[in-house]
Amino acid sequence: MIKLMHMEKHRKILYITIKRLADLIGLLLLALAMMFATRIIPW
Amino acid sequence: MLWLAIFFLLAVLPVWVSYSGELPPFRGFLEELGVALGFIGLSLFGLQFLFSGRIAQVAPAFGVDNIVQFHKEIGVIAILFALAHPVFMLIADTSYISFFDPGENLPRAISLILASIGMIGLLLTSLWRLTFGLSYEVWRLLHGVLGGLVLFIGVAHSIQVGHYLNPLWKIIFLAVLFLAYGSLLIHTRLVRPFRNRKNPYEISEVKPKRDDTYTLVMKAVNGSRLDFEPGQFVWITIHDQPFSLQQHPFSISSSKMDTSIAITAKRLGDFTNTWKNLKTGQRAFLEGPFGSFTLKDKPCVLIMGGIGITPAISMLRTLADQLDQRKCILIYGNENEQKIPFKEDLEKLKNKISLEVIHVLEKPGENWKGEEGLIDERLIISKLPEEKNDFDYFICGPSPMMDVAELTLRKAGVSWENIYAERFDLA
Structure with a gap:
C-alpha cells in the first residue's frame, strides 16, 4: 500500500510478508463484500 | 494461522450476522457493496482496538513490531473500506448526500462529517506523524480519541440506519461486539494504569553513561518488581500518577536477577531529554513486560x-x-x-x-x-x-x-x- 513506496531496498522478508498478508486479507474481504452485495452468500 | 483465522472470522462476523435471516429487498449492486464495505470496514476498525490492548497472549507469539506493522497495514485497509462506504452509496444514489445535510438532521450530519474527517485524520497522522511535527504523546492521544470517536459514530450510524439490523437481536449483538472492542481501549488507557497505581516504582539512581546516554535505575516501592525475560521491554510513565500521556516503551538493560530494574536510553527526544534532570525518589510506573526478543537455550x-x-x-x-x-x-x-x-x-x-x-x-x-x-x-x-x-x-x-x-x-x-x-x- 502507501508505505510500499517508501520501503528500503533490503526490507526484511517478514515485513513484506506481513504487508502481503494484510493486502491479501483486504482483497479476500473485498471479494466477500462483493459476494454479500450480490447476495451469493449467505446461502 | 489460528490467530489469522480468528481475525478473519471476526472481521466478517458483523456483515455475516447482518446479512443472515430475512433480508430487505435488493437495492442494486453498488449500493449493496457500499453497505457491505461499510460493515467490514467498521469491523476491521473495531479489531484495531485489539492491537492497542497489548494482549499478553498474542504479543509474544508474533513480536510487537510485527503486530504494530500489521495494525498499520490493516488500519489503512479498514479506513479505505469505511471511506468507500459513503463513496459507493453516493455513486449509486446521489440523494444520500442528505446524510451530510445539517438542515435535514443536524446530529447525524455533524457526526458523519466528524467521522469522515476523523478517519482521514487518523490515516494521515499515523502514516506521516513526523511530517506533521506531532510529538509522540500528542499523536497517541489523538490516535486514541479519534479511533474511539470514529468507532462510536460508525456503530451508532449503522444502528440508526438499521437497514440490515432487523430484528433487534442483531443490533444487540453488534452493540455488544463493538462495546467489547471499545472496552479494550478503555482498559489499556484507563483501567490498566488505575491498577498499576498500586505498584509504583521509585527512581533510585540516574547514571550518566557515555555519549549522552543515561540509565534509570528503579526500585519497586512495594518490593514486588515485575518479572521479565532479558531482552524484553516495558512501557514507562515517569509521573506521580500512572495516568499520563507520557508513556514510552524502553528495553530493560538490567539483569533478570537484580532486585531493581533499569532502562538505558540516549538523549534523542523530548522525553529522554528530561532524564538528566530527574531526581532520585521520583515516582514512575511500569507496564509490561512485552516482546519476544528474548534469550532462549541456545548460544x-x-x-x-x-x-x-x-x-x-x-x-x-x-x-x-x-x-x-x-x-x-x-x-x-x-x-x-x-x-x-x-x-x-x-x-x-x-x-x-x-x-x-x-x-x-x-x-x-x-x-x-x-x-x-x-x-x-x-x-x-x-x-x-x-x-x-x-x-x-x-x-x-x-x-x-x-x-x-x-x-x-x-x-x-x-x-x-x-x-x-x-x-x-x-x-
Whole structure:
C-alpha cells in the first residue's frame, strides 16, 4: 500500500510478508463484500 | 494461522450476522457493496482496538513490531473500506448526500462529517506523524480519541440506519461486539494504569553513561518488581500518577536477577531529554513486560548497533548472574571508541561469561586495532560460528544495519527461526 513506496531496498522478508498478508486479507474481504452485495452468500 | 483465522472470522462476523435471516429487498449492486464495505470496514476498525490492548497472549507469539506493522497495514485497509462506504452509496444514489445535510438532521450530519474527517485524520497522522511535527504523546492521544470517536459514530450510524439490523437481536449483538472492542481501549488507557497505581516504582539512581546516554535505575516501592525475560521491554510513565500521556516503551538493560530494574536510553527526544534532570525518589510506573526478543537455550550471536545494545546488555548480565557459560558472540557497531555505551561493562562481562566482543568502529581513532567501517556482509560472514544453526541471532540497532544483518544471515543459510529482530520507533 502507501508505505510500499517508501520501503528500503533490503526490507526484511517478514515485513513484506506481513504487508502481503494484510493486502491479501483486504482483497479476500473485498471479494466477500462483493459476494454479500450480490447476495451469493449467505446461502 | 489460528490467530489469522480468528481475525478473519471476526472481521466478517458483523456483515455475516447482518446479512443472515430475512433480508430487505435488493437495492442494486453498488449500493449493496457500499453497505457491505461499510460493515467490514467498521469491523476491521473495531479489531484495531485489539492491537492497542497489548494482549499478553498474542504479543509474544508474533513480536510487537510485527503486530504494530500489521495494525498499520490493516488500519489503512479498514479506513479505505469505511471511506468507500459513503463513496459507493453516493455513486449509486446521489440523494444520500442528505446524510451530510445539517438542515435535514443536524446530529447525524455533524457526526458523519466528524467521522469522515476523523478517519482521514487518523490515516494521515499515523502514516506521516513526523511530517506533521506531532510529538509522540500528542499523536497517541489523538490516535486514541479519534479511533474511539470514529468507532462510536460508525456503530451508532449503522444502528440508526438499521437497514440490515432487523430484528433487534442483531443490533444487540453488534452493540455488544463493538462495546467489547471499545472496552479494550478503555482498559489499556484507563483501567490498566488505575491498577498499576498500586505498584509504583521509585527512581533510585540516574547514571550518566557515555555519549549522552543515561540509565534509570528503579526500585519497586512495594518490593514486588515485575518479572521479565532479558531482552524484553516495558512501557514507562515517569509521573506521580500512572495516568499520563507520557508513556514510552524502553528495553530493560538490567539483569533478570537484580532486585531493581533499569532502562538505558540516549538523549534523542523530548522525553529522554528530561532524564538528566530527574531526581532520585521520583515516582514512575511500569507496564509490561512485552516482546519476544528474548534469550532462549541456545548460544547466541548478538549483532548490535549503538544504544540498540540495551536488550543484549540485559541478556549478558543475566547470563553472568546465572553463571551460564554458553558461548556468546557480540558484534557491536559504534561511531568511535568514546561513543561505545557500556564499554566498561562489556569488559567486565567478558571476564565472567564466555563472551567474545567484536567492536566495529565507523570512525576509529589512530590507535584503534579492531574492526573498522560499518557492520557489513563481509564482516558478519567472517565472524559467524561454524555451526551456524546451533546459535540464536539477535539483531538490534539502526535500520540499515538490521537490514544488512538479516539479509546476510539468510544468505549464509541461517534459518529464520533462529533470527530475532525487533524494530520499533515509537519512542
